[in-house]
Amino acid sequence: MATTDRQARTPALAHALSAAERGLAVIPLSPTKLPALRSPHRDDPDPRPCHGECGRLGHGVYDAATDPARVRELFAAAPWATGYGIACGLPPHHLIGIDLDTKPDGASSTALRELALRHLFTIPPTVVVLTPSGGRHLWLTGPPGVAVPNSAGRLAPGIDVRGAGGYLVGPGSVTRHGAYTTAPGTAHLPPATCPPALLRLLLPPPRRPGRAPAATGGHGRGLVQFVLAAHEGQRNTRLFWAACRAYEDGIGPALKNALIDAAVHTGLTEQEARATIASAARMTGHRP
Structure with missing residues (x-):
């Protein structure tokens, strides 16, 4: 490299x-x-x-x-x-790092496989960096405007996530414990797109309103309220998460305009909101 x-x-x-x-x-x-x-x-x-x-x-x-x-x-x-x-989260790659620890029983790798089976996703071929202690860093890319937070063990025990504001040690680096190297057969690969189901797990869980509507129509209203509660720095992320949920539940087209209005109310432009919703539609296998 x-x-x-x-x-x-x-x-x-x-x-x-x-x-x-x-x-x-x-x-x-x-x-x-x-x-x-x-x-x-x-x-x-x-x-x-x-x-x-x-x-x-x-x-x-x-x-x-x-x-x-x-x-x-x-x-x-x-x-x-x-x-x-x-640095993770920056264009053009919007890099996300999945850091699998080095426990001898392979607990982190097992946990990732279990998550993949439970949430129906697969990790595509991508860059894999081997750490001196025997761990692995998987490189993935996220959509523009969506900030994946850094976390330690939140996804699963032994799995850390490097997102916006974080960084990955690059292959070829030498530390006190040894060198970081690219796993054989992966150096030529570009970072793969993060599977939508995994991306949703990496994003912050929604903070439910104290009195969220419980009727069938309440789910859509709850998603709109989730977007309306966004603060600066999380508006795109919340909109993307809500739009993904809406399209997965079959109410994306019906809820689209309400989500756009909510996003504009928080400070996004209509163009930004439409682009984020279109990205969510594509990530969930729907036509924008």
Whole structure:
């Protein structure tokens, strides 16, 4: 996977540039797997949230870049970096990482197979990265506008999820415990599309209103209320989840306009709402 760029001064930079060529935004990592650049605000007496607006380096995944010049700048500022992280949730891949742990009984792999059987999905051929301790990272892609949260053990015991705001250790990285490598036969593959049924499991569960309608028509009203309760940063995700449920239950076309109105009420544009609902329709096997 490493680039043949002769100007790459370290193996970590070479691998990072190769990933960037594939549209994966990268940051330098230290041997501890943490971002190599420390926060420029660590000594501020009253630090405030900053995602790089200050213009300095050291903001973790918010520094992540695909531009080769920017990648070189990041690694030049961290010559001790021995690996690189790949930011999840960013275009064009909207990467989702499924991190299977290393328990000797294979509990995490078994749990994923059980989830697949119970929810009727299969993991398509995709990039698989092997960790030094024997674990596996499965690379999947999600739809635009849908933020999959990071989680540890919520999907199933021994399974962690890397989503928006998180990162995966890239293959070719070397840590204190060893090297990350691509599983044989998967390096040439693009990240596969996340199965719709799995994607719904990865999204936050809906917060049910205290007095949700219970009649048959109440399900649709409940989905609309779920969208109306969205705060900034979760509007697309909630709309996508509600639309998926609506199409699965056969009420998608009938509920479409109400969902659009609810999404517009929360601050989305009508065009954004229609695009998200169309994406949900496609993901559930319906024609938009």
